[in-house]
Amino acid sequence: MADHMSGSEVAITAGDYRARVVTVGAGLAGLTLGGHDLVLPHSVDEVPPAWKGKVLLPWPNRITEGRYTWQGEHLEVPVNEHATGAALHGLMGWAEWEVVGTGADHVVLEAFVAPRYGYPWPLRARVSYSLDAATGLRVDITATNVGTSTAPYGSSSHPFLTLDRAVVDGCELTVPAGQVLEVDEVLAPVALRDVASLGLDLRTPVVLGDRSVDHAFTGLPEGGWTVTLRDPSTGAAVGITSDAPWVQVYSGELVGRRGVAVEPMTCAPDAFNSGMGLVELEPGQSHTLTYTVTGSPSPSPR
Numbered sequence: 001m002a003d004h005m006s007g008s009e010v011a012i013t014a015g016d017y018r019a020r021v022v023t024v025g026a027g028l029a030g031l032t033l034g035g036h037d038l039v040l041p042h043s044v045d046e047v048p049p050a051w052k053g054k055v056l057l058p059w060p061n062r063i064t065e066g067r068y069t070w071q072g073e074h075l076e077v078p079v080n081e082h083a084t085g086a087a088l089h090g091l092m093g094w095a096e097w098e099v100v101g102t103g104a105d106h107v108v109l110e111a112f113v114a115p116r117y118g119y120p121w122p123l124r125a126r127v128s129y130s131l132d133a134a135t136g137l138r139v140d141i142t143a144t145n146v147g148t149s150t151a152p153y154g155s156s157s158h159p160f161l162t163l164d165r166a167v168v169d170g171c172e173l174t175v176p177a178g179q180v181l182e183v184d185e186v187l188a189p190v191a192l193r194d195v196a197s198l199g200l201d202l203r204t205p206v207v208l209g210d211r212s213v214d215h216a217f218t219g220l221p222e223g224g225w226t227v228t229l230r231d232p233s234t235g236a237a238v239g240i241t242s243d244a245p246w247v248q249v250y251s252g253e254l255v256g257r258r259g260v261a262v263e264p265m266t267c268a269p270d271a272f273n274s275g276m277g278l279v280e281l282e283p284g285q286s287h288t289l290t291y292t293v294t295g296s297p298s299p300s301p302r
Helices: none
Strands: 009-014 017-022 027-033 036-039 062-064 067-070 073-076 086-088 098-103 106-113 123-132 136-145 151-153 172-174 179-183 189-194 214-218 225-230 237-242 246-250 260-265 279-281 286-296
Touching (some): 009 098, 009 106, 009 123, 017 123, 017 136, 027 136, 062 067, 136 151, 225 260
Antiparallel strands (some): 017 027, 027 036, 062 086, 098 106, 106 123, 123 136, 136 286, 151 279, 172 225, 179 189, 214 246, 237 286, 246 260
16 A cells, blocks of 8 residues: 555665666656666655656657547547646556566556546556666566557656766767657647757767757667767766667756656657557557666776
């Protein structure tokens, strides 16, 4: 039974990796390698800022104005980011999930996504966190349509990569994407652009400096890609690897730029309107998004 602000906490370990998972939002509350933070942590006794570690479904990112049309029906979901007038990050980031399996190196959580006004499709959601001493943390986010009609669907996760919570300005960021979604002043999509046209070509390592990034990237390598945050002064690094077709990257102003949010996404922002990457989840069908988080410790001094 949840008795903390973020529900209950489960800790898992493998080798030098340790992760903490909370039941509210099926969230990743911490990941360390040899005691060094790889994601920005939060306590089970707090409401995490900036969606730290949350699982995002049945849509990631935004639905502009909370409105969309599906199979001829006009639907509205609640706007929860009034600064941009958007419905942000789905329905399950603040829901209590149930722990249905756990071991020394893994934990599995499940939740029922109840149909409601604006999203009238019942889903069964499942999130698995597993640690490996060599490869780090693997996350699998699965949803199954348990209804009788096809549902629009997308998913993501919201970890902030960090190198021991240091300000990221001196770190190198690598994002192997060829395209980026241009957005307007309220972060609504405008057009898909070449990364160079917006000054966001991060395919080779770029020191962040005071650069501000809050964009969705695509045109990623087929078969898998890795976004990497690296400290050039020590060689320490952390990366997220996935084969998702999109990734949102955010330079972390809301968390003091002590981490970079790297969010593998199954679809584009506002995909419920644009259709870009939108999953059409048929009755009985399941969809899984997978990503891994791997750290590289600082080289030992000679």
